[in-house]
Amino acid sequence: MRASAYKQQLTAKNFALLGMSLGAQTASVFFIKYGLYIKAPFILMPFLTRYWLLGILCIAVQAVCWQKLLRAVDLSLAYAACSIFVILNLIVCRLAFAETVTLQHFAGGVLLCVGVTIIVFSKKIQYQQGTKA
């Protein structure tokens, strides 16, 4: 797809959907992890806390936003943007759980994002050229 066609997909509504999808995905991981800090009297208890339920709710919100986003935006663009989750996750680790996150971790995260983006766009070019991918 030409660059101009991508620009047409970069509307405020689609950015909002992408932000909500990424936000819900990051929030789900946060709530699920946070729920595990509660002392559980028996093995299944962490899965029944309100934090876990909030986490599951966030997964559902993320799924809905993702489906709506895919209706308006190419999968290649959406998946490449979605890889920013890796960076967001590192920020949550640092700010919310005080984990040791160094510049090296962020550098690794950026490389992962670049890799996902290259693969996604290479597949898109294959589809456009009519080859089986």
Add this chain to the structure above:
Amino acid sequence: MAMTVWAQLLLKTGALKSKKLLLNAYVFFGYALFVATILVNGYLMQRFELKYFSLIFAGNYLLTNVCAVLLFKESVTRNYYAGLACIVAGLVVFNL
């Protein structure tokens, strides 16, 4: 990671074998595996720091792509290998 990749492969197999997506055993077990993965991830989070879930995200993507190429004979390009190399480099840098 193996469960997620297995689930993705089951969904792809289900999509290839039948048009009735929701009444398909492959698709059913694929989604069941996704649910099981959430529970397993919960227990993993008790033992590992959350930052390592970034690795799982990338690892899932990497393994799913490699399995898709090996099992479904999907064609690949030089850019594809460059992307894979970038992801592997990212995993190495993350773990250094």
